[in-house]
Amino acid sequence: MKFLNFAENQTDPFLHLSLSDLAETLSHIESEVQFAFHSYYRPAEKLITVSHYWNDIFDGTQFDGMKSDIYLRALGNVHYTNFNEVDRYLSTLKNQSHSLFRKQLFALLEDIRLEKICKSIRPGMSAAFDTRRTLFQKRFRGRLDVHNRQNQLLDALFCAIYLQAIGKPVALGNDLAEYKPYLRHLIMEISKASSTKAVITLTNAFCQELNDDHFDMTTEYLTMYGTSANPSVVVEDEEARQLKSDDTMETTDKEDKETYDEEMNTWHEEQEQEGSNFLQFDLEEGAKSDLIGEGERKEESGDQAFVSVQGASKQSEGSQFDEEALLESHDTKTVASSQEPLGEANRNVKEVTRLAEKPTSEELSNYRTAKAEIQYAEKSLRSAIQKTIEQKQIAPRSDLHFGRLNRKLLRLLTDENPRLFYKKNAPSTELDVTFSLLVDCSASMYDKMEETRLGITLFHETLKGLNIKHSITGFYEDAFDADDEEQPNTLFQIVDYHRSTQPNEGAKIMQLEPEEDNRDGYAIRKAAEELAERNEKHKILLVFTDGEPSAYDYSENGIIDTHEAVIQTRKKGYEVIGVFLSNGEPQEKEKNTMRNIYGTQSLVIPSANEIPAYLTPLLKRLLLRFV
Structure with a gap:
């Protein structure tokens, strides 16, 4: 079990789920959102990203900003960007000056073109784009001042282009004044651009006017990727790896050399200055030497420094801030695939069934003690349900809108809406309902399990007294044996449906103990499969838990997988209620997490000691609905 850490700055998984659904709806493909x-779209990986910039917006417009990213990528880039043209354009940048400015200007103009298309196709997107413009106006005005102070001319020019494009022009400084006519022409023409190729033409035309004395941009605001799966990997040919100089440096015998016991800095005549070059491997040119190796060199303690550098040279995730790092998303798991009945996140789960053993004398004694503690609550609850059943038995069944016609027909003339029918009293039947209780047996339950067993005892004794079939199952994952190939998940059957109303079954509840991890979505789907085999009309699933789902490769998508398991179970007509066991007064984020997973059908219990007090009215409310 993963405790709810409220100091973490994490993305709301349900916000992520909403954006993913929106992206797939607009793109008509199974895209992935990160x-x-x-923000960009990578067609080779069907990857759509949302900028981290919106995470720092706290004025209520954050979601609109994120949606605008999705609109541009899922509707704009996917359907209206010609990525063959993008590939050709990006391939020409390495041989041109101001390559970063050219790339960002192209991305900006393409976004402006796509925004216009999006708003014309779906006018409802205008509100999100208006929010985007308002926020970006403040952002680029602030950055413009910074770039002007630091004399970063092309950075300032880029900001000015965006502000001009949204109708908020700014005065250009003396160094940029020469670009005013070109800037006005660019903005006028971009509104007429009808294709990616036209945008490239405008970009090239504007960049031809750039002064070669200007340094390239230093800040990257936007980016664009082509169809290449590995756009950030630069492959050098063999000629590029050869030294430019063909000089040969002859060496003398090592005995003639004068050696020193001190550090010698790496230096070459083509370097600008001497200095310490520790861990700096940038010497690309130099003279060849005729040194010939004499076998493997013995490892030295200082070699670990190079090992660290070598080990850190790996491809990064898309959630990292290095935008140029390669994203490997081929192994990313899409949650709740329709091809996996137990969820895509659980495709490698190995089910382990464990049955409760015959209760020991100590367990029997402990159960008698637990029954004595909840006896009053259990009897009062059962009595209230039984009285309600009896009242409905003897309640008059006359004055109905349908049934048998009675003899009091005068009301046909005197009453506006006469009730002239009655029914015979039907014999009372048992409640046509069944319950399934899932109990989180993760390690974090160690300080709550005793009180949890008390609440489960109340649950079991109440339903047994009303002759209602039910099951009680603990669930946990073996954290030590879980790996990429297999994740063993145990379903600990404490009380099954067939023996739930028999005496001496409840003592098995005392065998519930805290174990290791928990995979809630998997357990809920398995419980739903068992409920599907029951013949009762009404089926209710209760889940006792004390935090976020957490298991092997389940921390990121565990909440979403559990939420989807709940939704799928409810679509089958079963009721699912989450019962959260808190440590002290629950915080707002704890409540929100349970609300996000289970919706309004969730109960937060402040402390384990109060489980019986909170469980009693919950059971009463549920049972009275089916009387």
Whole structure:
């Protein structure tokens, strides 16, 4: 079990789920949504990213900003960007000056073109784009001042282009004044651009006017990727790896050398200055030497420094802030695939069934003690349900809108809406309902399990007294044996449906103990499969838990997988209620997490000691609905 850590700055998984659904709806493909430093679309990986910039917006417009990213990528880039043209354009940048400015200007103009298309196709997107413009106006005005102070001319020009494009022009400084006519022409023409190729033409035309004395941009605001799966990997040919100089440096015998016991800095005549070059491997040119190796060199303690550098040279995730790092999303798991009945996140789960053993004398004694503690609550609850059943038995069944016609027909003339029918009293039947109780047996339950067993005892004794079939199952994952290939998940059957109303079954509840991890979505789906085999009309699933789902490769998508398991179970007509066991007064985020997973059908219990007090009215409310 993963405790709810409220100091973490995490993306709301249900916000992520909403954005993913929106992206798939607009793109008509099974795309993946991630958060990254920039927003972009990678067609080779069907990857759509939302900028981290919106995470720092706290004025209520955050979601609109994120949606605008999705609109541009899922509707704009996917359907209206010609990525063959993008590939050709990006391939030409390495041979041109101001390559970063050219790339960002192209991305900006393409976004402006796509925004216009999106709003024309779906006018309802205008509100999100208006929010985007308002926020970006403040952002680029602030950055413009910074770039002007630091004399970063092309950075300032880029900000000015965006502000001009949204109708908020700014005065250009003396160094940029020469670009005013070109800037006005660019903005006028971009409104007429009808294709990606036209945007490239405008970009090239504007960049031809750039002064070669200007340094390239230093800040990257936007980016664009082509169809290449590995756009950030630069492959050098063999000629590029050869030294430019063909000089040969002859060496003398090592005995003639004068050696020193001190550190010698790496230096070459083509370097600008001497200095310490520790861990700096940038010497690309130099003279060849005729040194010939004499076998493997013995490892030295200092070699670990190079090992660290070598080990850190790996491809990064899309959620990292290095935008140019390669994203490997081929193994990313899409949650709740229709091809996996137990959820895509649980495709490697190995089910382990464990049956409760015959209760020991100590367990029997402990159960008698637990029954004595909840006896009053259990009897009062059962009595209230039984009285309600009896009242409905003897309640008059006359004055109905349908049934048998009675003899008091005068009301046909005197009453506006006469009730002239009656029914014979039917014999009372048992409640046509069944319950399934799932109990989180993760390690974090160690300080709540005793009180939890008390609440489960109340649950079991009440339903047994009303002759209602039910099951009680503990669930946990073996954290030590879980790996990429297999994740053993145990379903600990404490009380099954067939023996739930028999005496001496409740003592098995004392065998519930805290174990290791928990995979809630998997357990809920398995419980739903068992409920599907029951013949009762009404089926209710209760889940006792004390925090977020947490298991092997389940921390990121565990909440979403559990939420989807709940939704799928409810679609089958079963009721699912989450019961959260808190440590002290529950915080707002704890309540929100349970609300996000289970919706309004969730109960937060402040402390384990209050489980019987909170469980009693819950059971009463549920049972009275089916009387």
